[in-house]
Amino acid sequence: MIDHRSLVVELVRKGLLNPILMKSLLDDSSPTQVKVKALKIVTGLAEMDKEFYELIDGADILQQLKAFLTHDDPEVRAWTCTAIGYMCMRSSYFYSLLAKHNISSLLVDLLFDKDVFPRVCAVFAIGHMTLFSEYFYEDLRRCIHQLAKLLLSPGMHNITKRNVAACLNNLSKHSDKLSEDMISKGAMEALLKVVTDYSVVALDPNRIDDVKESPLQRTLEALATMCKHQPCRQFIRSSHVYPAIGELRD
Incomplete structure (x- = not known):
C-alpha cells in the first residue's frame, strides 16, 4: 500500500x-x-x-x-x-x-x-x-572503531560496506570534531585498505560491472570528505595507498 x-x-x-x-x-x-x-x-x-x-x-x-x-x-x-x-x-x-x-x-x-x-x-x-548535522557526533564517537572493523569484515556484504563508508563520510562532513578519532581508531586505515582491495578491479576495463557493486566509490567519497580536515589530509598523503588514488583518478 x-x-x-x-x-x-x-x-x-x-x-x-x-x-x-x-x-x-x-x-x-x-x-x-x-x-x-x-x-x-x-x-x-x-x-x-x-x-x-x-x-x-x-x-x-x-x-x-x-x-x-x-x-x-x-x-x-x-x-x-x-x-x-x-x-x-x-x-x-x-x-x-x-x-x-x-x-x-x-x-x-x-x-x-x-x-x-x-x-x-x-x-x-x-x-x-548524521546526514544533516553534527548533532550526534559526540554520542557516536565510540562507534568509529567498530565501523572500521565492519568495513574490513570478510563476511560483510558490499551493500553494507557501502553504507559503512557513507556513515564514516557523514561523521566527517559537518565538522572536524572526529578527525583525530578517524585516524587513531583505524577508520581511515580501513577506508584506504578498501581502496587497495578494490582498485585492481576498478582499473580492469573488463570488470566494470564489478566496480558498480563494490564499495569503492562510497569509500573515495568518504576520504574526499575527510580531506577537508588537515590531519586526515596529511594521513592520506603519507599513506602508501596514495599513488593508487592517483591511478584511479587517471
Whole structure:
C-alpha cells in the first residue's frame, strides 16, 4: 500500500497512526510479527515523505522504539533501526526526540550485536542520523572503531560496506570534531585498505560491472570528505595507498 500515496493518506486520516492504536500494535502482548509489521508501516511512511514525520511523532512511539532496540528478537531490533533510519532520512526533525531517549547510544551497542541483521540496520540508522548535522557526533564517537572493523569484515556484504563508508563520510562532513578519532581508531586505515582491495578491479576495463557493486566509490567519497580536515589530509598523503588514488583518478 505504501506505493499508493492517496491510499496511505486516507489510511492515516482514518487513524492509522492513532497513538492508542500504535501502542496496542507495539505492546508487549502483541505477537512479534505484529510488532514487525507495525514497524514496517512506520518505516514506509517515513521513507515516503517527511510530511509524515509530524504524524509519526504524534503517534508517541519513541519510548517503545527505545525498548525494541534491546528486544529479544533480532528482527524487531533490526526493523526498529530501519524505522529510525528513515525517520532521519529527510530532515533533522526527530534529532532532539531521539537524543531525549538516548537512542544513539543504543544504536552504537547494536553495531556489536550477535546477529548480522540488526548490525547492518544499525549502520543504516547511524548513517542517516548524521546526514544533516553534527548533532550526534559526540554520542557516536565510540562507534568509529567498530565501523572500521565492519568495513574490513570478510563476511560483510558490499551493500553494507557501502553504507559503512557513507556513515564514516557523514561523521566527517559537518565538522572536524572526529578527525583525530578517524585516524587513531583505524577508520581511515580501513577506508584506504578498501581502496587497495578494490582498485585492481576498478582499473580492469573488463570488470566494470564489478566496480558498480563494490564499495569503492562510497569509500573515495568518504576520504574526499575527510580531506577537508588537515590531519586526515596529511594521513592520506603519507599513506602508501596514495599513488593508487592517483591511478584511479587517471
